[in-house]
Amino acid sequence: MNAKIMIIWLIMVIMFLNYAIYEKERIRGSSDSVFLSIDTVIYRSFIGDDYALLKYDIEKTIPDKDIVSSPDRGYIVIGVDDNKVAHFVRVYAGETLSLNERLIRFHKNKRSINIVPNSFFIQERSIENYKKSKYAIFNFGKSGEYVLAKLADKDKKYIKLSTI
Template sequence: MRRKLALIALALVVFLALNFAIYQKEQIKKHGQTVYLELAPVDPRSLMQGDFMRLSYTLERDALQLPLRPSDPRGYLVIRPDETNVARVVRFDDGTALAKGELRLKYSRNPRGIKLVPDSFFFQEGEAEKYETAKYGVFKFDDSGTPLLVGLVEDL
């Protein structure tokens, strides 16, 4: 009997945790700051591999032009949206406080360069044509700076 109660309690905790995570993401979608990340050309064959598109961002290339590159394989890139809310790279995060309007994006480094996450966008089956010509990833940032990719658009 104790074992059953423990399993039920565990299932309830998992259920509540998952629902809370969903609630948090919905709040970001509703109330978050909208920022656009310009997409770099990607291999269109990714559309044929399933109902997702592999993403690459121009910020990844722009970050490689920055004068100082940290040696850590993971970290944060500091960005600032311009007047049209398109993000521009400012610097690698060095732990200093963010200036007004600046945001952080998590990156990882690999032998080919900088990679921002998420690096793929999933969509419903049959909607590939809707996203083939996308030029921007639409992100929502909450007050603490947590980003959430909510869509892809062709024009602002």
């Protein structure tokens, strides 16, 4: 009996994980792309792997009064211009968004707001490609969810990151 229950739970977990992957891939394939200007810094972790830290330029434009008054976690509203480049509009407080506005999640430190995601592990052989990145490309789904899909160079051309 216990083996049957374990198998049922295992199947349910696998189905849940597959659905989560399917949803992220669906968003990743979305045509609603937005470019966020970034500086990419490469670090070596304690376990010996390399990771990229994304410092979004938009974080520097958030006024101090908005940082102080914002919650520890929340959303900022970004506006998207005709070139699909994002700029800071305001900290989200539940108001209705216009057609050219999107929500981006953040975590607050003592003196700054960090857009999420802001770091990820990278392949060691592709470090130089990551250093060329000047834009993070976010794809947005219809209900507002988003995924960091790719990185782009200063000309907004996708950077091929894999060297395999």
